[in-house]
Amino acid sequence: MKTYIKYIPLVALAVTLLACKEQLVEYNPAGSTAQSLFTTPEGIEAGVNGIYTYNRYFYGKEEGQALMEMGTDIWTNAANNGNSGSNGVFPQPSLMTYQGLTTDNVWVKNRMWQQCYAAINLANNVLKYLPNAGVLATRQTQLEGEARFLRAWYYWHLVESFGAIPLQLIPTETIETTATRTPVETVYEQIFQDLQVAVTAIPQTTTDYGRITRPAAEAFLAKVYLTRGKNQEASNYAKKVITGYTYKLLPTYASLWSMTGQQNTEVLWAVNYSTNLAFNAGSNINHTLFLMEYNTQPGMKRDVANGFPNVRYMPTLFLLSLFNEQNDSRYNASFKSAWLANETDATKRPAGMNVGDTAILTTKYPVTAAFRQSKKYRIYDLNDMYKADGTPNDRFHYVSLRKFDDPTRATDATTESSRDAYILRLGEVYLLAAEAQLNLGKKDSAAYYLNEIRTRAAVTGRTTNMRVAAADVTIDFILDERARELAGEQVRWFDLKRTSKLVERVKKYNPDAAPNIQPFHALRPIPQSEIDAVTNKGDFKQNPGY
Structure with a gap:
């Protein structure tokens, strides 16, 4: 039976970081507060589960694809997406072509900014109340590790998307009218601190599929180290995930996408969508896009x-x-x-x-x-x-x-799918290791990791043709390989940004976006409503170019 982390609606607690200009009249019919909810082990468990659910706002969703995969070298607008920069009915054309990408883009605001900060605020609540909630010591350690991992996870999405951002480590429990953009390096220091706690506190395995495990946390830590140019650390963690556990590549690439084999030896972490679509708070729609x-x-x-x-x-x-x-x-x-x-x-x-x-x-x-x-x-x-x-x-x-096809849907009019959305899988960890080794000047080692992936992908009898020589390994080859392996898996925009190839490759390979993209597009615009809401506007400025 497919298990899943239940969707826990904690909207009242997961408020956004910054205040709204309009006067709000709050009504809380149940009288629930953070102080009352998080005073019991059950409340803490519900809170941690709730942090996970924010991934469902963008993994397996149209908004997430627009923010993480589009506006790159490998995808462009189809007919029903709009072909101009107008925000129109759908906000994503401007995300894809960079024409008309403004500070009012609703998906930048409502999905990436607001949902990540809502998840972070919930994590901050858990971490604040956890020590005094009566949770058994061993379980308390695990839950702290999960909350810290997830806080780091959402902060990584924010800092990579927006650059310097407000860094909040305690719950927002009252309306705040000021905000400060914390330098990128300081945000990353906190991300590393949280992840180092997480990789020692989180267990290696779980019976609750969809919950983070130590090897999955280490895989993400490898990606974060790589993002910050710490290549030896990235290589060490990637190698540990590849060799230190029971995860292994599936025999064929096609088997990764079978609806009957989603929980397999290659998937490190996934957003697990239930076969009961009512439990999903919005299911996976990647198959339609x-x-x-x-x-x-x-x-x-x-x-x-x-x-x-x-x-x-x-x-x-x-x-x-x-x-x-x-x-x-x-x-x-x-x-x-x-x-x-x-x-x-x-x-x-x-x-x-x-x-x-x-x-x-x-x-x-x-x-x-x-x-x-x-x-x-x-x-x-x-x-x-x-x-x-x-x-x-x-x-x-x-x-x-066709990766995300779901032939198990109830009817041809059903747009939602119970397919899981893979977030981290072993195939990508091999590619992270290859990139780190290339950056360290070790092309032979980089070729080794690439050839592990390429051998698995080879048509029967064509393995020799798929092998790459060390002399052929470049950052562009690795990006090409990542496209072949990971197309559509909501990593491409971050890949191009990490490697400083976003503008170059979009101009070279995406004629729809090429005329519009500029270097400043490596950051998203801070939502204008957030800037308008603060009183210290001189300290909280928009990203250049917007």
């Missing part, structure tokens, strides 16, 4: 097996070009190129096409006119989908990411 509009094509109708097409994101031509599918199994495991006719009404299928025959083919290669004329099915080739410079030609029909 990358899917093209297949259901309007001859011979096709929307069904459960083929998915719910929201037509939001499409791959850049660059992303597709990174794969040699003759050698690398990850292309076909990651992307869907062919759709089989499912329309039972023969009058809605082309003449001679039967149910189960190919109805649509999308291909990153050009096809000849003769080939096209010889087929009954609809073809979208390289030139149909993209212009010569890589700008999309057709934003409705394209090679679609």
Whole structure:
């Protein structure tokens, strides 16, 4: 049975950091306060569970994909995402193209800023009241480790997104009208301090799937060290995770995405979504976001097996070009190129096409006119989908990411999925180790870790073709490899920022965003409502460029 950490609504306690300008009249019908809730072991346990749930606001969600994966070198706007910088109905076009990215972007504010600070405030409440709540000593140590880890986790998202930010280590229990932006280095000192406590306090294993464990905390610590240029420390922790526990790469890349095998030896930490969708406070919708509009094509109708097409994101031509599918199994495991006719009404299928025959083919290669004329099915080739410079030609029909497909949904109209959203997995830890080793000047070691990943990805009989030589290892090669391995897994924007490659690679590989991106876009805008709310505006200024 799939277990999960229950969603605990603690909205009254998880307030945002800064005050609102409007006068608020508070009504608390239950009379609950932090002092009353956190005086018992049960209250503390509920509080810690509540901190986890804030990941559900962006992992497996459209907002999180827009903030963490889009506006990079590997994704661009599909038809239903809007193709201009206007915020319009959806706020993400400006996040993807950097045109019109303003201080009022609601997803920057409502998801990244407010939810991370709400989670941090809840962690601060737990840490304040934990020592006097009657929790058994051993359990108290574990819960402190989890709360500290999660506080560091959310602070990392904030500091990487916004730079200098307010650092709050005690609960916000009254309205605050001033705020100070703490230097990035100081924020990171606190993140490291919390994580060092966490990796000694958190147990190695858990029976409560979705809860953080020591190896998962160490994997994140490796990423944080790498982000701060502490490459030897990053390498040490990554190697410990790879060799010190029972985690191992799955035999095939495709098996990672099986709905029946989500809890496996490669996943270190995931947002676990229940099969009872009512418990999820909003389920995983990743399966809808990358899917093209297949259901309007001859011979096709929307069904459960083929998915719910929201037509939001499409791959850049660059992303597709990174794969040699003759050698690398990850292309076909990651992307869907062919759709089989499912329309039972023969009058809605082309003449001679039967149910189960190919109805649509999308291909990153050009096809000849003769080939096209010889087929009954609809073809979208390289030139149909993209212009010569890589700008999309057709934003409705394209090679679609299939990693997150969920054929277990109840109906074809069900948009929510019980699929878990992987946050940390062993495949990425190998890539973190490779990057750290490259930064240390050890290309042989970097190639070793890359080849572990590439060997697993090799098409049967093509392992030799997949191996990379030490001389070929560069930071750009590692970023290419991360794209092949991790596309869509909500890490790309942070990857490009960490390696100082965001502007360079977006300009080179994403023609929709290339004209607009500037160096200052390596930070998000501080929400204007937060700046407007404080009285010390001279001390709490907007990021440059916004």
